[in-house]
Amino acid sequence: MxxxxxxxxxxxxxxxxxxxxxxxxxxxxxxxxxxxxxxxxxxxxxxxxxxxxxxxxxxxxLPGFRTELTGLNHDEALALLTAGTGRGEQVFGLSAALASAMRKVVDALPENNRASLDDAARRFLVEPETDLLSRRLVTEDVSREVMGEVRRAVLHGHKLRLQYAARGAEPSWRTVDPIGLVTVRDRTYLLATKSGQDRTYRLSRVMAAKELPEAAARPAQADLDRLWAERSARFLSEDHLAVLVRINPARREELLDSARGVRAEESDTDGWVRLDVSFEDLRHAVWAIWRLGTDAEVLAPESLRDALGERAAALHARYVHSSDTVQIASTRTPMIHRGTGH
Missing domain, CATH: 1.10.10.10 (Winged helix-like DNA-binding domain superfamily/Winged helix DNA-binding domain)
Known part of the structure; x- marks a missing residue:
């Protein structure tokens, strides 16, 4: 080191x-x-x-001590430098290693290519912190110590001791066999097994971690794409509320940001998008769909349609009453003014 x-x-x-x-x-x-x-x-x-x-x-x-990197063309070097400028440098706790690698790449480039590549890389922006609506992207916080222990256990093929805080539960210790790490939308997950059963742990909920000397019980080769697809499908089939909704394409990402997962998606006849998504429960679904106003229409389940209809009716009743009160008050105001000599 x-x-x-x-x-x-x-x-x-x-x-x-x-x-x-x-x-x-x-x-x-x-x-x-x-x-x-x-x-x-x-x-x-x-x-x-x-x-x-x-x-x-x-x-x-003093000038000197350089070697030129051969076999690397302009676009290949540009791809490396651009990757190093994005928010992905924080993935798996390897930001310092990536910064070091970028310095070595830049130093090894021929002198006449360095200036042009530096300018070119500055013209590409990868994953800024906010989108066009100024919504900040939320990156989950994982301590350097936890990430380091988990990463080493995955790479060394050793068992891992975790103190994990599952949703709605007190933190508890468990020993797992790590398979691999997956990062999705700035969230990092550990794919593992525990007593032979598949487990997926969100690293932001890991309070402490310790790599153990014992070898992990895991396959020699891991197809993380396949494992992630299988676990995603299983997760979506668990006890969540399935919702079929039509939505204005301009609001699609906003809905997906609040949903637990997407089961299916297809275009509708009027240019809208039909989504089969899942939410934690009815309350979660009402909150997420209500924010979209008339840009979304729930097709199923009926319980969600009823809940949204009741909320809309209650809001309408409140503002109709409020409008009548304002109108009565406005008609009385001139009489008060005349009575006081104004």
Whole structure:
């Protein structure tokens, strides 16, 4: 790990010029004391790192120490740099590793390609934090320690001890056999088995994790696409409310953001979309559909149609009464004004 950090330090100085110990520490996610030790180690090894004293000082690297990356064309390099600019860099807790890899790619590119590729990569934006309606994308928080332990157990093929807080339950410990990690819409899931039974754990609900030395009981090869499809289908068939709804295509994503899952989708005759979706329960479905107003129409179940109709009737009754009150008050106001001499 220290060798990788020393390489990253050299690449940072090559690409950015003079940097302070504090700036280097922030980029490498270590302390300034560690940076100073690394600088000393590089100097001892003959790497020409020197310090500029004074208010605007820092560490610099003399020109040199570069190799060109051969066999990588312009579009391939652009694809790597663009991937490194997106929010996906946080996936599986590998942001620091991705940043280090990007520095190595940039440093290894021929000099005449670097400037044009840097400008090109800045013209692509992958997964911004908000959409066109200024709705912020919610990224679930998973601690670095938990992610690190889970990732190591998955890669090493070891059993994993989890303290997990299931929905509506107190946190409890369990030992599982990890199979793989899946990230969907900024949520990360652990696919595993427990006592031979399939289990799926949402990492944001893992309070603590510990990789165990025992080998996990799992197949040698894992087809995560197939496993995820099977578990998704099983999840959607469990105790949830199935809803058939017609919706204006412009509001489709808004509905999917609040639904638990999508069973089927097809175009309707009038340009709208017909969706078979699932919700936690009737209350969840009423809340999600009500927000769409007249841009959605529930076709089934009848219990949801009744609940929405009752809510609409109650709202209509309230505002009809309110409108009558306002009208009566407005007719009386001139009489009051005349009586007071205004």
């Amino acid at each position: 220290r060798a990788d950090r020393l390489v990253s330090l050299v690449l940072l100085l090559r690409q950015r010029g003079r940097m302070t110990a504090l700036e280097l520490a922030h980029e490498l996610e270590v302390s300034t004391r560690t940076v100073l030790r690394d600088i000393e180690a590089l100097s001892t090894a003959g790497v020409p790192v020197y310090a500029d004293r004074g208010r605007h000082g820092g560490f610099s690297l």
